[in-house]
Amino acid sequence: MNLKQLSHMLSLSQTTVSRALNGYPEVSEETRRRVMDAAKRHGYRPNPSARRLATGKSGMIGYVLPTGNAVDIDPHFVEFLSGLGDYARSHELDLVLSPADADDQETTYRRIVANRQVDAVYISSPRPADRRLALVNTLGIPFIVHGRSEGFDFDYPYLDIDNEGAFHEAARLLVQLGHKRLALINGDDRETFAIHRERGVRRALAASGLTPGERHICSLTMTEENGYRAARRLLEESEPPTAIVCSSLIMALGVVRALRDLGLTIPSDLSLVAHDDVFPWLRPENFPVPLSTTRSSIRLAGARIAERLAARISGLEEGARGEVWPVDLVVRGSVAGAPG
Amino acid sequence: MNLKQLSHMLSLSQTTVSRALNGYPEVSEETRRRVMDAAKRHGYRPNPSARRLATGKSGMIGYVLPTGNAVDIDPHFVEFLSGLGDYARSHELDLVLSPADADDQETTYRRIVANRQVDAVYISSPRPADRRLALVNTLGIPFIVHGRSEGFDFDYPYLDIDNEGAFHEAARLLVQLGHKRLALINGDDRETFAIHRERGVRRALAASGLTPGERHICSLTMTEENGYRAARRLLEESEPPTAIVCSSLIMALGVVRALRDLGLTIPSDLSLVAHDDVFPWLRPENFPVPLSTTRSSIRLAGARIAERLAARISGLEEGARGEVWPVDLVVRGSVAGAPG
DNA sequence: CAAATCAGCCAAAGCGCTTTGGAAGACTCT
DNA sequence: AGAGTCTTCCAAAGCGCTTTGGCTGATTTG
Secondary structure, X not given: OOHHHHHHHOOOOHHHHHHHHOOOOOOOHHHHHHHHHHHHHOOOOOOHHHHHHHHOOOOEEEEEEEEOOOOOOOOHXXXXXXXXXXXXXXXXXXXXXXXXEOOOOHHHHHHHHHOOOOOEEEEEOOOOOXXXXXXXXXXXXXXXXXXXXXOOOOOOOEEEEOHHHHHHHHHHHHHHOOOOOEEEEEOOOOOHHHHHHHHHHHHHHHHOOOOOOOOOEEEOOOOHHHHHHHHHHHXXXXXXXXXXXXXXXXXXXXXXXXXXXXXXXXXXXXXXXXEEOOEOOEOHHHOOOOOEEEEOOHHHHHHHHHHHHHHHHOOOOOOOOEEEEOOEEEOOOOOOOOOO | OOHHHHHHHOOOOHHHHHHHHOOOOOXXXXXXXXXXXXXXXXXXXXXXXXXXXXXXXXXXXXXXXXXXXXXXXXXXXXXXXXXXXXXXXXXXXXXXXXXXXXXOOHHHHHHHHHOOOOOEEEEEOOOOOOHHHHHHHHHOOOEEEEXXXXXXXXXXXXXXXXXXXXXXXXXXXHHHOOOOOEEEEEOOOOOHHHHHHHHHHHHHHHHOOOOOOOOOEEEOOOOHHHHHHHHHHHHOOOOOOOEEEEXXXXXXXXXXXXXXXXXXXXXXXXXXXXXXXXXXXEOHHHOOOOOEEEEOOHHHHHHHHHXXXXXXXXXXXXXXXXXXXXXXXXXXXXXXXXXX
């Protein structure tokens, strides 16, 4: 059932039927009702390919997926996706993943924009002065950044959590508990989120006249093994930290393992706080000692981004609005006063 | 730059240019070369929307993503995606994720097929007599199942690992080591993979005249917490198992935690084997006691599925070919003879 | 009352590609 | 030499929608 057939059986022109269905004003209410009725009754669904060719709109949002043999997709992605799906599902919005060589994403961005494959894109894990951002900005496709970049002379729309604030709070708490030697096991510090977190920690320390030890700030990809290694290295120093702030639950698993290997206990020997993106399959309250966390649901962020992208596509949202979500500090048994 | 312009500047018809570019035989080699050259030089890229409208082919593969408030996307998905991307990247194949209400995926399948949004789909986590499979089979769109279903009177193309064999081997090893009380902490047993795993374990036990205790086979969604709970329940029985086979590393984390809480040690009190899908961020060799695993890279499966889908789309693969990958049993320190 | 306005509809021209059904010319074959 | 056969190309008809530009008859306006 296509437009031609439908309009024919209504004895109307395709123009009128099309306009009736798309809510244009130049069609009488009665006609519109008739058309709508018939469309529903016959299960008419406009062919998206045709609509697309005519309008250039695809009804999909895009994401360029960095891939490569040495490239692992962030496990957070799946939770983000859950959120995105939660919103998109009810709006018949599909998501197009365009895999790209991690070292040459530009080609892919250009392709999907030139081909009008998607109406909007989102960008995640941005770095300072991220080229993708500059590119997408000049290409003129609607977009939203999940996270923030830095060092641009233009503004852009984003959704981020207050990473600096969160880690500032966490570190401040630890300092208040008397910790003088505080370490940060951070994610990849080429990414902005990690930079912000480090900034938060440093600021909290500085406020009490402390500076982190040279090697007490480390940056690694967020695996259990790296958490272990970092913790091990830190705790075997001559003056080990008495508190650690950690950028992910997965790394925290490794930290906990390292402590065990060294015969140290939480929180008497070491206080630990980690960031929790809220995975359903790994919860901080279920750590051997319940883990204090800075918590922010990445899934909710996914839903919000979908919502905002939809708004941008339909022109309801404009400009470079940035949105920063506060982060909860949830204190559990893994923190205590600094050891004697 | 579109076809019209290109053909005009070559003084050829659109027909000829189109045919030259698409490799049809009825154009001379010389002309083809001229056309190819000009196309490359001017960076001509056929407009996919137009091509799509004309041919009905989209150059994308689809996946219906079950979503909902109570629905969590499987964390394995991300690794699978990495693999899919590895292949798709080099073939300019995009992946369309269509989020759907987990309880009504049929509507979405019908929509993407009717709209010809994608050229092929894949289905994951199938259940016995899975309705999606029957649906997709009748809709006539090329597809591949990741995993297997059961109870159909038709064959279908799939890629699966030998779950039964893997768990049979694992259980057999434990039995050979003298374990009489063996428990299985399985994933959701409405899914075929879990059924196969259970079958493997039962078969190994039966071969030595053993049957698993009533409550020694449990089925739960694969979270750390569920692993903990199941292990705890099992080990607090009057006749606790001396060996556990576990369907995922994440659950195994919980098992290890439970053991610790109960003051038990691996492998002297309990032998443990888990299935490893090969996550970059959590490795069995890094468990407190290196974990024995049945190992199969889900990422490689993703790449293979992409490859086969592409082959199906282009007609290179036909029929209901099933492919079953063997699974490695990797023995590490977590298994030992049954305690005294 | 003629002129201007307006609501409501339509025919047709795109969008940019593929594909059908020839047609023209070159070549073979008897 | 004329009939048949290839080879190589083309014009035009789709694919199914949106949108431009106008037309008609009814209503308002000076």
